[in-house]
Amino acid sequence: MAIRNHLTALVIAGSLLSAALTKPLDVRFSDDTDDTPLPVVIWHGLGDAYDTDGMRRVAELVEEVNPGTFVYAIRMDESGARDRYASFIGNLTNHIGKACADIAAHPILSTAPAIDAIGFSQGGQFLRAYVERCNNPPVRSLVTFGSQHNGISAFRDCAPNDWVCRFAMAILTGDAWSPTVQSRLVPAQYYRNPNEFNQYLEHSNFLADINNERVVKNEQYKKNIAQLESFVMYMFEDDKTVIPKESSWFHDVNGTEVTPLRQRRLYTEDWLGLRELDKKGGLYFRTAPGEHMELSEELLVEAFGDFFGPLNRHAGRSDPRPRLQAGDL
Ligand SMILES: *[C@@H]1O[C@H](CO)[C@@H](O)[C@H](O)[C@H]1NC(C)=O
Ligand SMILES: *[C@@H]1O[C@H](CO)[C@@H](O)[C@H](O)[C@H]1NC(C)=O
Numbered sequence: 001m002a003i004r005n006h007l008t009a010l011v012i013a014g015s016l017l018s019a020a021l022t023k024p025l026d027v028r029f030s031d032d033t034d035d036t037p038l039p040v041v042i043w044h045g046l047g048d049a050y051d052t053d054g055m056r057r058v059a060e061l062v063e064e065v066n067p068g069t070f071v072y073a074i075r076m077d078e079s080g081a082r083d084r085y086a087s088f089i090g091n092l093t094n095h096i097g098k099a100c101a102d103i104a105a106h107p108i109l110s111t112a113p114a115i116d117a118i119g120f121s122q123g124g125q126f127l128r129a130y131v132e133r134c135n136n137p138p139v140r141s142l143v144t145f146g147s148q149h150n151g152i153s154a155f156r157d158c159a160p161n162d163w164v165c166r167f168a169m170a171i172l173t174g175d176a177w178s179p180t181v182q183s184r185l186v187p188a189q190y191y192r193n194p195n196e197f198n199q200y201l202e203h204s205n206f207l208a209d210i211n212n213e214r215v216v217k218n219e220q221y222k223k224n225i226a227q228l229e230s231f232v233m234y235m236f237e238d239d240k241t242v243i244p245k246e247s248s249w250f251h252d253v254n255g256t257e258v259t260p261l262r263q264r265r266l267y268t269e270d271w272l273g274l275r276e277l278d279k280k281g282g283l284y285f286r287t288a289p290g291e292h293m294e295l296s297e298e299l300l301v302e303a304f305g306d307f308f309g310p311l312n313r314h315a316g317r318s319d320p321r322p323r324l325q326a327g328d329l
Contacts, residue, residue, distance in 0.1 A: 035310040037066040038140060039112050041103065043074040045121030045146075045293065046187065047165060049084040050075035058118070061297060065304040070108050074099050074123070087122070088168035091183045092206040096126060100134035112137050116308045119144040121242075121293060124233075125190060129210045131228065132221035132272075141230040141307035146239060146292050150247040151192025151207045177203035194254040212271040226273030230307050232284040234299075241292035249285050250274070 040062050044055055050073035059071040076086035076095060086095065103109050117139045119127040124147025131139050155172065158165035171185045177196070181188045182205040189206035201208050208214055212221050225231070239245035244253040250261040261267050267275050277283050288299055 035313070037069040037309045038114055038116050038311055039070040039072065039109050040116045040118060040308060041072045041074055041109070041127070042118045043099070043120065043123030043127050044087070045123050046087050047084065047162065048087060048120070049080040051080040051083070058300065061300050062118075062304050062308065065301055066309045069308065072103075072106065072109060074102070085164055088164055088186055089171075089184055090186060092126070092129075092186060092189045095186075096129045096133060099126070099130055100136070103130070104134070104136050109137060113311060114138050114140040116141045117143065119147055121146050122148060122186070122190065125149055125207070125210065128225075129206070131224050132210055132218070135224045135227075138224075139228060140311075141232065142228055143230075143232040143234070143303050143307055144248070145234045145288065145295060146236045146242060146248050147233065148190050148242055148247045149233065149250040150211070150252055151190045152187065152243055152247065153191075153193045153253070154243040155187055155191070156241050156243070194252075211266065213266070217271055222271065222273040224273070226276040228277055228282055230282050230284060231274070231277055232286060232303065232307060234286045234288045234303070236288050236290055236292050236294065238290055239292045
């Protein structure tokens with residue numbers, strides 16, 4: 001009898017606890033007229049970490065533009081130093097898999113009807129891979145800054161005393177297409193040199209797959225990209241770090257010849273759903289002044305205002321940004 005009562009008490013306590021945990025979220029997100037902003041996830045770039053001052057400032061700005069936004073910085077490790085190391089070294093299949101698992105298991109993100117996403121530099125193509133491979137919860141707006149959607153055709157130099165970078169780049173002795181390099185050096189997995197196109201198609205551990213460039217196309221990738229509300233690509237006008245810089249707009253560059261995305265087979269045959277997305281007005285090519293990742297707060301504020309916020313607030317919100325009226329929110 002005593003044991004029985006004890007168990008009943010535990011069961012009741014347990015259900016109260018789970019009600020307390022889930023109820024506010026259910027209420028917050030199930031009501032169409034609710035103005036709670038969608039959560040935002042951020043994926044940092046090469047050589048950065050999830051817990052730096054810069055990343056914290058970005059999270060603050062998201063919150064300032066849409067108060068009440070929950071922000072989560074994607075990380076490969078709770079240690080900032082190890083997270084930074086993972087931006088250089090690791091197999092991207094595992095990196096994307098970890099981001100998918102962490103987001104799907106997150107108590108707040110997993111109960112949201114959708115999330116918004118910010119990708120800085122390589123974090124942009126990684127978040128696109130999240131959309132294509134997992135998308136649980138689904139992304140509404142994907143905004144990328146200086147990302148390498150069409151890969152890089154040359155590797156950048158490391159700063160002289162950036163030993164993690166130099167250690168990582170030392171993996172690149174000889175053949176960029178070897179399994180050793182493709183499973184360990186992160187930038188090699190989005191290396192795409194038009195002069196070595198066949199090796200790329202055969203050996204690329206990441207980009208050739210997420211860009212659906214191989215003969216057999218992944219229909220789910222296409223479906224998921226087409227389902228986005230907005231895919232916003234910022235290119236830095238004077239980018240000298242990303243080679244070629246037009247990769248940030250998904251353009252193809254062979255030598256000096258630039259083929260805009262809308263003229264590429266990837267688009268005209270719609271391997272990735274980009275054409276379908278464009279037809280519904282969801283594809284944006286935007287320019288940012290300056291060199292790679294020279295971001296101003298004004299520009300970030302504009303992007304967050306245009307594409308983030310509550311679920312029912314009409315996003316896209318067209319270029320140029322419309323003024324919000326009192327009562328809009
Ligand atoms: C990367 O990891 C995946 C999953 O563990 C594995 O299937 C793949 O072969 C690895 N890539 C390389 C180039 O080793
Ligand atoms: C790029 O241009 C080079 C030189 O003209 C040519 O050999 C190569 O086939 C081109 N690659 C692609 C992918 O068009």
